[in-house]
Amino acid sequence: MTTDPWGRVDDDGTVYVRTSEGERVVGSWQAGAPEEALTFFRRKYDALVTEVELLEKRLRTTDLAAGQALASVDKLRATVREANAVGDLDALSRRLDALAERAEERRVEQKHAQEQARTEARDIKERIVAEAERVAEETTHWKSGGERMRELVEEWKAAPRADRATEQTLWKRMSTARNAFSKRRKAYFAGLDEQRGQVRAEKERIVAEAEAIADSTDWGPTASRYRELMQQWKNSGRTDRTSEDRLWARFKGAQDRFFEARNAVFAERDAELRVNAEAKEKILEEARAELLPVRDPREARARLRDYQERWEAAGALPRDARDRLEGAFRKIEDAVRKAEEDEWQRTNPEARARAEATVTQLRDSISQLETRLEKARTAGxxxxxxxxxxxLTARRSWLEEAEKALEEMS
Known part of the structure; x- marks a missing residue:
């Protein structure tokens, strides 16, 4: 009989392995020496050791799933338990027990990591859904809102997955938000189309009236009416671009036809009024030379009446000279009127009495202040x-101004 620390070969060639549970038969050897039998069955044991070492390395150096690792441990346990090999099978079983413990630890870690990942995924998708709901409820910028909705869907697809129930609940909210946005957008544009139709009808009416009066020769009222129609056009809002451009071209064409005709008539009329402008230029020069500056308001008023009569008699002015000449003549009238007002203020008895009272009051006040000042200086x-x-400084300044005013009234 040939023996080994972990097994033996009986005289009849039966091969045994020793375990903590006793000996068991692992095979029979009839083809050669007993030592060769033990060597053969030791190699089978070494192959099992290699499998256990590989599993240990995978569990230590890779992210092998805990479930897969436990399945491998269970499979190796069964293999070791029934192995036809000679070696320390109990030691292999203990190593597999240790591997099972490490795999269970990994299972807990992986479960925690999975729960954390699902929580993070839920938070990410909650944020995506919340923004989609906000866009659906609040935005009125339909183009950018639609683009943002599409971006949120892509963000959803790229985000990690949460648990099935959470995914279904959040996706239902996401779909509801997208549908709500689409309905609001459709309703808005439907209302916009209706509104544009109303605006288009209003502008059709404005254009029709503008074209109807384009050949009018009632220049003043018609020009005013065109200004009113322009304001109505602006206030009516905008229709679709094609209709807006088409109607504006018609409106502007009618308006231009009227004003071009009016301008032609006014240009001819202005040419006839040039002689009036020349006459009023002379009247203006004479009035300036005689009346300005105003020395005697009463005489200036009398002479101004003559100039005003001549001015009116000279007739209408051409448009390009009207504002300039009329404005210059009004300045002369204003200067005469101001001189009259100043003269009245200067000679007004009530104003003079008030000025005298002011001077007297200030002089009395200064006298009292001088007395009080002397006492304060004496008292230190x-x-x-x-x-x-x-x-005292302030009141003396006031008195000086009041005395000047009173002197001017004398």
Missing amino acids: DARKTGELEEA
């Missing part, structure tokens, strides 16, 4: 002295 009251000196 620096603060009071400073206050009274400031008050």
